[in-house]
Structure formats: C-alpha cells, structure tokens
Amino acid sequence: MRELGIGLIGTGFMGRAHALAFNNARAVFELPVKLTLAALADADTERAKRCASDWGFAQAHGDWQQLIDDPKVDVVAITTPNHLHYPMAMAALAAGKAVYCEKPLAVSLEQAAAMRDAASKAGVVTRVGYNYQHNPMIGLARQLIDSGELGEIISFQGEFSEDFMADAASPWSWRCEVGHAGGALADLGSHLLSMARYLVGDVVSVCADTQTVHGQRPATAGSETLREIAVDDQVHALLRFANGARGTVSSSWLKHGYKNHLSFEISGTRGTLLFDQERLNELQLFRVGQEGFQRLLAGPALAGYAAFSPAPGHQLGYNELKTLEVHELVMALAGKGSDGTDFAAAWEVERLAAAIRVAAREERWVRLSEV
Numbered sequence: 001m002r003e004l005g006i007g008l009i010g011t012g013f014m015g016r017a018h019a020l021a022f023n024n025a026r027a028v029f030e031l032p033v034k035l036t037l038a039a040l041a042d043a044d045t046e047r048a049k050r051c052a053s054d055w056g057f058a059q060a061h062g063d064w065q066q067l068i069d070d071p072k073v074d075v076v077a078i079t080t081p082n083h084l085h086y087p088m089a090m091a092a093l094a095a096g097k098a099v100y101c102e103k104p105l106a107v108s109l110e111q112a113a114a115m116r117d118a119a120s121k122a123g124v125v126t127r128v129g130y131n132y133q134h135n136p137m138i139g140l141a142r143q144l145i146d147s148g149e150l151g152e153i154i155s156f157q158g159e160f161s162e163d164f165m166a167d168a169a170s171p172w173s174w175r176c177e178v179g180h181a182g183g184a185l186a187d188l189g190s191h192l193l194s195m196a197r198y199l200v201g202d203v204v205s206v207c208a209d210t211q212t213v214h215g216q217r218p219a220t221a222g223s224e225t226l227r228e229i230a231v232d233d234q235v236h237a238l239l240r241f242a243n244g245a246r247g248t249v250s251s252s253w254l255k256h257g258y259k260n261h262l263s264f265e266i267s268g269t270r271g272t273l274l275f276d277q278e279r280l281n282e283l284q285l286f287r288v289g290q291e292g293f294q295r296l297l298a299g300p301a302l303a304g305y306a307a308f309s310p311a312p313g314h315q316l317g318y319n320e321l322k323t324l325e326v327h328e329l330v331m332a333l334a335g336k337g338s339d340g341t342d343f344a345a346a347w348e349v350e351r352l353a354a355a356i357r358v359a360a361r362e363e364r365w366v367r368l369s370e371v
Contacts, residue, residue, distance in 0.1 A: 001032075001033060001034045002033045002034065003033065003034045003035075003036050004033040004034065004035055004036065004074050004075060004330065004333060005036050005038035005039075005070075005072045005073045005074045005075070006022055006035060006036065006037050006038055006039075006073070006074075006075050006077060007038055007039045007040070007041070007067045007068070007070060007073035007074075007075065007076050007077065007097075008022075008037075008039070008040045008041070008057065008077045008079065009040075009041045009042075009064045009067060009076065009077065009078050009079065009080055009088060010041075010042065010078065010079035010080045011040070011042045011044075011047055011048065011051040012079065014079035014102050014129075015040075015042075015051070015079040016055070017079075017318070017319060017322050018077050018079055018100075018322070018326075019037075019040075019051075019055040019056075019057075020319050020322065020323075021319065021322040021323045021325065021326040022035060022037060022077075022326055023037075023055070023056060024319065024320075024323040024326075025323050025326045025327050025330060028307050028308065028323060028327075029307060029327050029330075031327075031330055031334075032330075032331070032334040032336060033330060033333065033334055035330065036058070036072070037055070037056050037057040037058060038057070038058055038059065038070065038072040038073045038074075039052075039057060039058065039059040039060070039061060039067045039070050039072065039073050040052040040055065040057040040059070040060055040061070040067070041060070041061040041062070041063065041064040041066065041067040042060075042061075042062070043062065043064075044062070045060070045061075045062030048060040048061060048062055058072075059072075064080075064088055065091060068088075068091050068092050068095050068097065069095070073097065074097060074098060074333075075097065075098045075099070075100060075329075075333065076088070076089075076092035076097050076098070076099050076100070077100040077101075078092075078099065078100070078101040078102060079102050080102075081174050081180055082104060082106070082107050082174075082180050082181040082182075082186070083107050083174075083177075083179060083180045083181065085101050085102070085104075085105060085106055085107075085111075085115075086106050086107070086111040086114070086115060088101075089101050089115050089118075089126075089343075090114070090115065090118055093115075093118040093119055093121075093122045093124065093126075094118070094122075096122055096124060097124065098124045098125045098126065098333060099119070099124070099126045099127075099343075100126075100127045100128075100129070100326075100329055101126070101127070101128050101129065101343075102128070102129040103128050103129050103130055103190050103191065103194075103346070103349075104181050104186050104187075104190045104346075104349070104350060104353070105128055105343065105346040105347065105349070105350055106181070106350065107179060107180060107181035108181075109347075109350050109351060109354045109371065112343075112346065112347045112350040112351075113347060115343050115347070116343045116344050116346075116347040119342070119343040119344070120343075120344070125329070125332045125333050125342070126342045126343040127325070127328075127329045127332070127340045127341060127342060128340075128341045128342070128343065128345075128346040129322075129325065130190075130191060130194045130195075130198075130341045130346075130349075131318075131321045131322050131324075131325040132191055132195065132262060132277060132280075132321060133194065133195060133198050133341065134304070134321050134324040134325045134328060134340075135280055135304075135316070135321050135324075136298055136302035136303070136304035136305045136316070136324075137275065137280065137281065137282065137283050137296070137298050137302070138195070138198075138199075138275070139302065139304065140283060140296065140302060141199060141266070141273055141275060141283060142198070142199055144273060144285070145199060145200075145266065145268075145273070148270075149270070149271060149285075149287070150266065150267070150268030150269075150270055150271040150272070150273060151268040151269030151270030151271065151288075152268055152269045152270075153200055153241075153243065153245045153266060153267070153268045154244075154245055154246070154267055154268060154269060155245055155246050155247060155265075155266070155267045156196055156199070156200045156239070156241070156245060156246075156247035156248075156249075156264060156265075156266050157247065157248050157264065157265045157266075157267075158192045158195065158196055158247070158248070158249045158250075158262075158263065158264040158265075159192070159249070159250045159251070159261060159262075159263050159264075160188040160189060160191055160192040160250075160251045160261065160262040160263075161188070161250070161251065161252045161253070161255035161258040161261045162188060162252075162253050162255065162258055162259060162260060162261065163253070163254065163255055163256045163257060163258055163259070164253055165184075165214075165233065165253040165254055166253070166254045166255065166256050168214045168217070169217075169218060170217060170218075171217055171218045171219065171220050171221045171222075171223070172217045172218065172219055172220075172227040172229070175187055175231075176217065176227070176229050176231055177231070178230050178231055182231040183210075183231030183232040183233075183235075184231075184232050184233055184234055184235055184251045184252055184253045184254075185210065185232050185235045185251055185353055185356065185357070186231075186353065187253065188251045188252075188253060188262075189235055189249065189251035189353065189356075190349055190350075190353060191262055192249050192251060192262060192264075193249065193349050193352050193353060194341060194345075194346075194349045195262070195264065196239065196247060196249060196264070197345075197348065197349065197352070198341075199264070199266060200241050200243070200245055200247065200266065201241055201242055201243050201245075202241065202242040202348075202368075203239050203240065203241055203242070203247075203352055203355075203368060204240050204241065204242050204367060204368055204369075205239075205240045205355075205365050205366060205367045205368065206237050206238065206239055206240070206352070206355050206356050206359050206365070206366055206368070207237065207238045207359050207364070207365045207366070208235060208236065208237035208238070208356040208357075208359040208360040209235070209236050209237075209360050210232040210234070210235045210236075210356075210357065210360040211232060211233060211234050211235075212229055212230065212231065212232055212233050213233040213234065213254055214229060214233060214254075215228065215229055216228055216229060217229055233252065233253060233254050234250070234251065234252035234253075234254060234255075235249075235250065235251050235252075235356065235360070236248070236249075236250045237249050237250070237356045237359070237360075258278075259278065260277050260278055261276065261277065261278055262276070262277035263275060263276040263277065263278075270287065270288050271285065271286050271287040271288060272285075272286045272293075273285055273286075274293065280316065280317075280321075281297060281298040281313075281315050281316060282295055282296065282297055282298070283295075283296040284296070297312055297313060298312065298315075298316060299311070299312030299313070300312065304316075304324050307324075307327075308320055325340070328340045351368060351371050352368065354371050355367075355368050355370070355371045358370075358371060
C-alpha cells in the first residue's frame with residue numbers, strides 16, 4: 001500500500017484539529033493509502049517538538065520551509081494565520097506537493113488567484129478547510145435540493161454569527177488586521193458564502209453593507225493603550241443567484257448568545273429547509289401539504305454518520321466533520337474523490353467576498369464579473 005506523508009504547519013487550535021482528524025481518519029476508515037504523520041512545523045521549535053511527540057509526528061521543524069523540503073512529506077496542511085497561507089501554499093505547490101489549507105484561502109483576491117493558477121499548473125490536489133460542508137446533514141440537504149424535493153429554489157437566507165468579539169474590551173489580535181484578512185466577513189462569513197454556493201449555486205451580483213462597531217480595542221488584555229480597528233464587525237448582503245434565486249447573508253462576531261450560529265433557510269416552490277450548525281445533527285424540512293416542519297435526525301443511513309456510529313441520535317461534532325473532510329482529501333489524493341473545495345472553488349468564494357466589500361464601499365449593486 002502506498003504511503004502518504006502528512007506535513008502539518010501550525011500548532012494552534014486548527015493545528016490540533018488537523019492532527020486529530022488525520023489520526024481519526026486512520027482509525028475510522030479503510031483508506032486506500034497508508035497515512036504517515038511525517039513532519040510538523042511551528043515557529044517555536046520547542047513547541048514543535050512537544051506537539052510532534054504528543055500528536056504522533058515523526059519529525060519536528062522550527063522552519064516551515066524545511067517541512068516543505070522534507071522528501072517524506074507529500075501533503076502540506078496549513079493551519080497558520082491567514083497572511084501566511086499564500087507564501088506557504090505557493091512554496092508547497094512549487095515543490096509539487098498537495099496542499100490542504102485552512103480558510104480563507106488568502107488575504108486578497110490577487111493572492112487567491114495566484115494560488116489557484118499555481119495549483120492548476122502544478123496539477124496537484126488542493127483543498128480548503130470548509131469542513132461544515134462535510135456534515136452528512138449538509139450532504140442530505142443538497143440531495144433534497146438536487147432531487148427537486150423543495151421544487152424550484154427561490155431564496156436563501158443565511159447567517160453566521162458568534163459573540164467572541166462582542167466585548168469592546170476584548171483585545172486586538174491578528175484577526176483585527178485588514179492585511180491578515182481579518183473581520184467577520186473573512187473569519188466567519190467565508191464559511192457561509194461557501195455554503196450558499198455549495199447548496200444553491202453561483203452568485204452573479206451583490207449589494208452589501210459592512211460596519212465596524214468597535215473602532216478601537218485594547219492593544220493587549222487590560223491595556224489602556226488602544227489600537228484602531230479597520231475590519232468589519234458585521235456585514236449584511238443581498239445576493240442574486242445565477243439560477244434566479246434571491247438571497248440574504250449576514251455575519252457578525254458581536255452577536256451575544258451565539259457560539260457557532262451558521263444557519264440557513266432555503267425556500268422553494270414546494271418546501272423549505274432549515275439548518276443551524278449549533279444543532280448540526282438536524283434538518284428541519286417542510287413540504288407543501290404537511291401540517292408543520294419535520295425534524296430529520298442524523299443516523300446511520302448517511303454514510304458519513306455510519307462511519308462513527310451504528311445508531312441514530314448519538315451526535316457527530318466538530319472533530320468528526322474535520323475527519324470527514326480529511327477522508328475526502330485522502331480519497332481525492334488516491335484518485336477516488338472530488339467533492340471537496342479546491343483552490344479554484346475557494347477563489348470563487350474569495351471573489352464573492354471581494355464583491356461584497358466593493359458593494360459596501362461604493363454603495364451599489366456589483367456584478368461578480370466586475371471583480
């Protein structure tokens with residue numbers, strides 16, 4: 001069986017999530033290749049060594065370029081802050097290696113386009129971490145839509161809100177930097193835009209408004225020194241889809257009470273479908289002629305769920321979705337999968353986000369063909 005060497009860059013929350021997912025994929029699925037955890041890199045060499053030992057990686061590096069140059073690494077997983085995605089991915093692609101990069105793809109549309117083109121030239125598999133789309137219930141939602149269960153789709157209403165920046169005293173971080181692709185639209189909204197495209201299709205034009213509510217934040221926790229904030233705290237947009245459907249999307253990291261509120265309502269001429277990531281094992285479905293909404297509960301009839309549990313009601317979680325994402329990546333690398341978000345699809349998400357920013361800045365409808 002062919003070996004596939006994984007190289008992981010970054011040891012924060014997402015680095016740990018990737019490490020868990022690679023380990024879990026080996027345990028849960030019968031893979032067509034042998035996954036080996038070849039190398040881990042972090043700017044803090046001692047942390048790299050500690051995490052490599054704890055997470056099962058064979059080699060630790062204090063320089064990410066050394067990981068890319070490592071001949072035992074076939075796939076480079078990038079879990080660093082957003083502004084580092086571009087140089088790391090471009091170096092990996094130049095080395096002819098597959099790339100699994102966290103979202104958003106890049107800090108500018110120009111960088112995203114260069115990454116898309118480099119991936120096409122390299123001819124390697126690329127994936128971007130829109131893991132919520134790998135929820136078996138989202139797969140079921142797409143099946144219901146594609147089968148015509150909802151009739152002709154006429155509207156998409158989506159929201160992704162959390163409250164981790166709601167306190168004005170929360171300190172500045174790299175997420176507050178325009179140059180690091182910070183802001184609610186990039187950090188949260190990109191998931192929602194990807195989901196809208198995945199379920200309803202291409203967007204042709206947008207109109208939008210963005211707002212920075214807290215214009216200053218403490219430079220560090222408890223500091224009296226304030227730093228100016230230029231990224232959006234909340235965004236609201238109107239969408240026109242290529243299939244004629246209309247939509248709204250909103251995203252905020254200031255909305256008290258919400259922790260992972262990626263939700264949508266999709267309406268058609270024959271029914272309506274509801275989903276909320278905070279209840280990720282459920283869909284709510286209304287069909288014309290019913291008395292009310294029907295709750296659809298995740299269970300072993302869905303292949304992605306059955307991989308983890310033989311009984312319904314036992315609940316998948318965030319790390320299971322990440323494992324399903326890694327499984328799709330591995331299958332694609334083995335030539336047996338093609339349902340993930342590659343760099344070309346991720347560029348489309350970045351273009352949609354860029355159009356929303358232009359629409360908000362210029363206070364007009366913007367066609368995506370302009371961007």
